[in-house]
Amino acid sequence: MKVACIQMNIILGEPDQNYEIAQKNIIEAANHQADTIVLPEMWNTGYALDQLDELADKNGEKTIELLTSLAKTYHVNIVGGSVATKKNGQFFNTMYVVDRFGNITAEYDKAHLFKLMDEHKFMSAGQKVNIFELDGVTCGGVICYDLRFPEWIRTHALKGANIMFIPAEWPKKRIDHWQLLLQARAVENQMFVVAVNRVGADQNNEFNGHSMVIAPWGELLVHDQTDAGIFYAQLDLQEIDRVRKTIPIFQDRRPELYFE
Numbered sequence: 001m002k003v004a005c006i007q008m009n010i011i012l013g014e015p016d017q018n019y020e021i022a023q024k025n026i027i028e029a030a031n032h033q034a035d036t037i038v039l040p041e042m043w044n045t046g047y048a049l050d051q052l053d054e055l056a057d058k059n060g061e062k063t064i065e066l067l068t069s070l071a072k073t074y075h076v077n078i079v080g081g082s083v084a085t086k087k088n089g090q091f092f093n094t095m096y097v098v099d100r101f102g103n104i105t106a107e108y109d110k111a112h113l114f115k116l117m118d119e120h121k122f123m124s125a126g127q128k129v130n131i132f133e134l135d136g137v138t139c140g141g142v143i144c145y146d147l148r149f150p151e152w153i154r155t156h157a158l159k160g161a162n163i164m165f166i167p168a169e170w171p172k173k174r175i176d177h178w179q180l181l182l183q184a185r186a187v188e189n190q191m192f193v194v195a196v197n198r199v200g201a202d203q204n205n206e207f208n209g210h211s212m213v214i215a216p217w218g219e220l221l222v223h224d225q226t227d228a229g230i231f232y233a234q235l236d237l238q239e240i241d242r243v244r245k246t247i248p249i250f251q252d253r254r255p256e257l258y259f260e
């Protein structure tokens with residue numbers, strides 16, 4: 001599977017401009033024969049949390065329309081990062097995943113809201129895991145701060161995720177945590193991690209990308225990119241079995257000892 005990480009700037013509180021930027025990037029990645037295209041977190045609005053009533057995508061309709069139409073036209077899978085949505089009078093940080101036939105294969109609301117960025121004051125937390133299939137491969141998807149909860153990623157690994165997609169708006173000042181945690185999650189779960197961060201700035205934070213694609217043995221296939229751009233990696237999915245046979249951590253687990 002060839003993945004494309006759309007490391008884009010997000011213009012705060014300007015969904016129309018952001019939909020245009022995302023669309024242009026998706027078309028470019030599709031023209032580079034990407035199989036799966038991945039966007040960052042909250043790419044429609046940025047963290048314009050106090051404007052959600054006006055800006056959030058109602059039931060994700062605009063996002064779903066754009067992503068399904070692009071996926072069908074260009075025959076690509078799209079892991080739609082996440083967008084601010086309004087559903088039943090509440091706001092969520094929602095990931096939509098669309099396969100290359102235009103089917104919505106996942107809708108996931110961020111489970112762990114990030115208090116340091118006031119997310120909990122404006123948004124509601126999701127309650128469900130996020131497992132889906134793309135081209136016959138079982139995948140998982142979580143959003144940004146979810147990464148700090150190893151048990152949440154392990155839950156997805158135990159449900160069969162071979163590739164974990166992690167869109168983010170992770171600020172420059174903690175980018176060392178981002179890199180360290182992503183590498184740990186890939187190695188400890190022996191899975192591919194495809195993590196896409198934004199660039200640019202909002203009123204509170206500067207963002208310097210560092211989107212990462214990491215193989216199950218810890219090899220860095222994409223890293224250290226700080227500018228806006230599209231970064232590609234080819235995932236050799238047989239690597240997962242090779243690594244899991246070499247060090248069989250899923251067979252060696254002792255769940256009876258954990259979480260006493």
Ligand SMILES: NC(=O)CCC(=O)C(=O)O
Pocket residue numbers: 041114117143144145146148168169170171174177
């Ligand atoms: N948008 C987020 O969830 C940011 C998470 C973050 O910055 C962190 O340090 O964790």
